[in-house]
Amino acid sequence: MTGPPFPRVAIAAAANSRQARRLEGHTSASVAVDAALLALAAAGLEVDEVDGVFGDDCGEVVYRLGLPAVTTSALDNVGISAVVEAAAAVQAGMCRVAVVASGGAGTYLDRDSTAPWTRPENEWVLPFGLYTAAEFALIARRHMHLYGTKPEQLATVAAVIRNNGHANPEAVYFARGPYTVADVLESRMVADPFHLLDCAMTSEGGCAVVLTTLDRARDRVARPVQVLGVGMDRIGPVYRYPPAWDLTGGRVGDESNGVIGRRAARQSFAMAGLRPADADVCELYDPFSFEIIRQFEAFGFCGPGEGGDFVSDGRIGPGGEVPTTTDGGLMSFSHAGRAQMLQRVARAVHQVQGVCASNQVPGAEVALCSNGGAGALFTDVMLVGAST
Amino acid sequence: MRKEGRAISGLLRPQAGPVPRTPRTALSAVFWDGCREGELRYQYFPASGQAQFSPAPRERSSLATEFEWRVSSGRGEVYSWSVVHRPPAPVFETPYVVAIVTLEEGFRMLSNIVGCRVADVEVGLAVEVRFHRVDEDLTLPYFAPVGSAD
Numbered sequence: 001m002t003g004p005p006f007p008r009v010a011i012a013a014a015a016n017s018r019q020a021r022r023l024e025g026h027t028s029a030s031v032a033v034d035a036a037l038l039a040l041a042a043a044g045l046e047v048d049e050v051d052g053v054f055g056d057d058c059g060e061v062v063y064r065l066g067l068p069a070v071t072t073s074a075l076d077n078v079g080i081s082a083v084v085e086a087a088a089a090v091q092a093g094m095c096r097v098a099v100v101a102s103g104g105a106g107t108y109l110d111r112d113s114t115a116p117w118t119r120p121e122n123e124w125v126l127p128f129g130l131y132t133a134a135e136f137a138l139i140a141r142r143h144m145h146l147y148g149t150k151p152e153q154l155a156t157v158a159a160v161i162r163n164n165g166h167a168n169p170e171a172v173y174f175a176r177g178p179y180t181v182a183d184v185l186e187s188r189m190v191a192d193p194f195h196l197l198d199c200a201m202t203s204e205g206g207c208a209v210v211l212t213t214l215d216r217a218r219d220r221v222a223r224p225v226q227v228l229g230v231g232m233d234r235i236g237p238v239y240r241y242p243p244a245w246d247l248t249g250g251r252v253g254d255e256s257n258g259v260i261g262r263r264a265a266r267q268s269f270a271m272a273g274l275r276p277a278d279a280d281v282c283e284l285y286d287p288f289s290f291e292i293i294r295q296f297e298a299f300g301f302c303g304p305g306e307g308g309d310f311v312s313d314g315r316i317g318p319g320g321e322v323p324t325t326t327d328g329g330l331m332s333f334s335h336a337g338r339a340q341m342l343q344r345v346a347r348a349v350h351q352v353q354g355v356c357a358s359n360q361v362p363g364a365e366v367a368l369c370s371n372g373g374a375g376a377l378f379t380d381v382m383l384v385g386a387s388t
Numbered sequence: 389m390r391k392e393g394r395a396i397s398g399l400l401r402p403q404a405g406p407v408p409r410t411p412r413t414a415l416s417a418v419f420w421d422g423c424r425e426g427e428l429r430y431q432y433f434p435a436s437g438q439a440q441f442s443p444a445p446r447e448r449s450s451l452a453t454e455f456e457w458r459v460s461s462g463r464g465e466v467y468s469w470s471v472v473h474r475p476p477a478p479v480f481e482t483p484y485v486v487a488i489v490t491l492e493e494g495f496r497m498l499s500n501i502v503g504c505r506v507a508d509v510e511v512g513l514a515v516e517v518r519f520h521r522v523d524e525d526l527t528l529p530y531f532a533p534v535g536s537a538d
Contacts, residue, residue: 113477123410124442127528128500129403129472129480137470138488145468145511191486192471241442242488242498244467250438250449 001273006087010217010224010387012210013042013353014346019172019205019334023105028337029060031206032103035339036061039208044220045097052095054086055102056338071095078102079341079371080230080380086211087227096213103206104337115202117337120239132287133191133199135243136375139258140193140290142245147305149293151193153312155184157289157324158198158331160317165328167318168358172203173332184289198289200330200340207342209349214387223353224387228366229271231264234378243375258294261370261379265299268381274366276301279383281361282322283347283369285340286329291373292316299368299381318359326351326359344369348384392473393481400485400502400509402520402530407479409526415443418457423527428460428517430495441495462517463534464491469501469509485509489531503532 015038017031032055040047052071053062056078062070071094077085079102086098108115118132143149159179166177179197187196217224235249235257245258255262269275276299284295293307301322302310310316316324327333327347330340348367350356365385372379394401412420419442422429431440436450439458446453469487472480485501487509501509502518515531522528 114474119476121410123412123416125498127407127409127522127526128486128498129407129475129484130486130498131476133474134470134472134486138468138486141470141511142468188473189471190474192473194470196474242496244488244496 002271004226004228005230005271006091006227008214009087009090009211010214010226011349011384012045012212012217012221012224013039014209014349015039015042015207016170016334016343016346017103017206019170019203019336021172021203023204026105026204028103028105028107029057029064030103031105031204032057032061032101032208032339033064033206035103035206035208036065036099036101039099039210043210043212045210045212049097050099052086052089052098054082054098054100055342056082057103058101061101078338080345080369080382081232082342083209083211083345083382084230084232090211090213096216098211099208100211100342101206101208102339102342104339105204107337108202115337122240125239125242132239132375133194135239136288136291136373137191137194138243139245139294139374140288143258143290143294144193146245147308149308151185152181153293153308154193154198154289155181155195157292157311157316158184161286161325161329162197162332164318164326164359165332168328168333170357171328171333173201173328176332194288200287200335201332203334203336205334205336205339207339207346209342209345217387225349225352225384226387228274228383228385229268230382231267232380233260233264235260236377238376238378241377243377245374257374257377259298260374260377261295261298261372261381262300264379264381268383272383272385274383279322279366279368280364281326281348281351281367282324283344283351283367284325285344285370285372286325286331287373287375291375292324294374295370295379298379323359323361326356326361341371344371345382348382352384352386392483394483396483396506398505400504400506402502402528403481403484405479405481407522407526407528408477415445419443420526422459423519423529426519428462428529429457430460430493431455432458439493439495441497458493461492464489464515464531466501466509466511466513466515467496468511471506487531489515500530501532502530503536508533
């Protein structure tokens with residue numbers, strides 16, 4: 001055990017603003033601000049106490065909250081990475097109350113095309129019609145070739161996560177199911193092997209996470225949460241180079257893109273002094289069904305090529321050994337441009353605080369969350385748990 | 389719901405219309421000029437013996453800067469593939485196949501597979517380059533099964 005990375009810091013609260021397919025009249029900043037106010041209220045903290053704002057549009061959020069000069073993020077930082085940045089700032093004494101906020105609204109208007117954040121603009125892939133679904137499909141296809149992974153196993157993941165959203169009153173696709181494996185396999189093909197229901201949907205909404213000193217958090221909330229471990233793996237920029245399974249940095253001993261996140265997970269578990277089996281719940285990033293199978297392998301929950309079997313037999317559903325993406329994730333809860341990365345952290349925090357409106361894992365002490373995927377050449381991992 | 393422009397059982401063909409593109413760099417222009425002239429050009433770095441695509445001032449493993457342009461045989465095999473039915477933008481006619489192709493010289497590139505049916509595409513399929521002239525500024529390197537008719 002190397003110890004928790006931010007011992008003086010706690011996550012006091014997390015919140016989502018309302019999520020919907022469209023939120024007329026809203027902007028990405030306005031929903032991020034809505035979420036920030038909800039998270040501060042849940043943390044028992046006043047806006048005037050905020051002296052750090054982090055996330056991809058933090059300048060606008062600072063301005064819209066009417067704050068004086070505060071500590072802010074590096075450009076475009078999102079999700080787990082932005083939470084790390086905020087935690088490091090609190091740990092270092094650069095701020096005492098940090099809000100990480102992100103939102104997406106009003107950016108996806110041309111519905112004849114896929115969402116703007118799914119489309120690369122690189123000269124080596126653009127003319128060939130590549131976009132996120134096809135990028136992740138290239139990864140999935142290679143795994144199917146190497147290990148015999150089946151479309152039914154991919155569909156099992158999609159059905160489980162979509163049913164989690166079906167049961168979640170706060171999900172965009174609440175009560176839209178339930179879904180069977182057959183429903184997924186019968187939905188129209190988007191980018192083989194992904195059917196429509198294997199893919200994330202698109203929506204709008206905001207998310208925020210509030211961090212402060214552990215001492216202050218103990219005064220304000222019943223159950224402060226701490227970052228037990230974290231790791232961030234990246235092998236290149238998103239959506240610029242063909243996402244080959246065995247892409248490496250070109251040097252001896254490099255791990256390949258197919259298992260990206262392995263180093264991040266090992267580091268996270270080492271910091272926490274825990275093993276994969278200690279995770280009570282996994283709030284995994286689910287842009288496409290196969291990515292869940294890949295992450296379980298990369299994170300050490302099962303061996304290479306065993307992910308397809310691992311997600312079967314009810315293991316990842318409610319009441320299973322490793323309940324996974326319990327709010328419905330990007331497929332059913334929300335996928336609002338970039339806020340969904342932070343929403344994986346928020347859901348992990350809610351699980352540990354015991355406040356989930358649906359699919360609360362009883363007595364959850366340790367939650368793993370992730371961002372990214374092999375189609376995007378990066379995977380970040382974070383372990384959160386109740387403070388001791 | 390959108391209708392597909394091509395039958396799934398039909399022969400995969402180059403995109404008939406315009407395709408999106410981005411501005412070129414001094415390095416990438418050499419590659420695209422090659423395509424127009426019927427050559428699949430790639431960077432070869434003598435110090436490391438590595439072939440590199442896409443072109444960049446340094447080779448990734450050796451970080452060497454000395455390179456020469458070489459012309460690929462254009463033959464390779466499919467590393468991975470996907471049949472796209474929902475394109476990123478309406479300009480693309482579906483279905484089409486995106487694939488990562490490993491060339492004989494060791495470099496990889498992303499392209500589309502043409503000249504066969506969707507059902508014929510598989511990992512390991514032997515393919516060769518087929519240049520498709522889109523307009524006077526752009527010729528795309530597609531790949532087709534070795535020996536297949538255009």
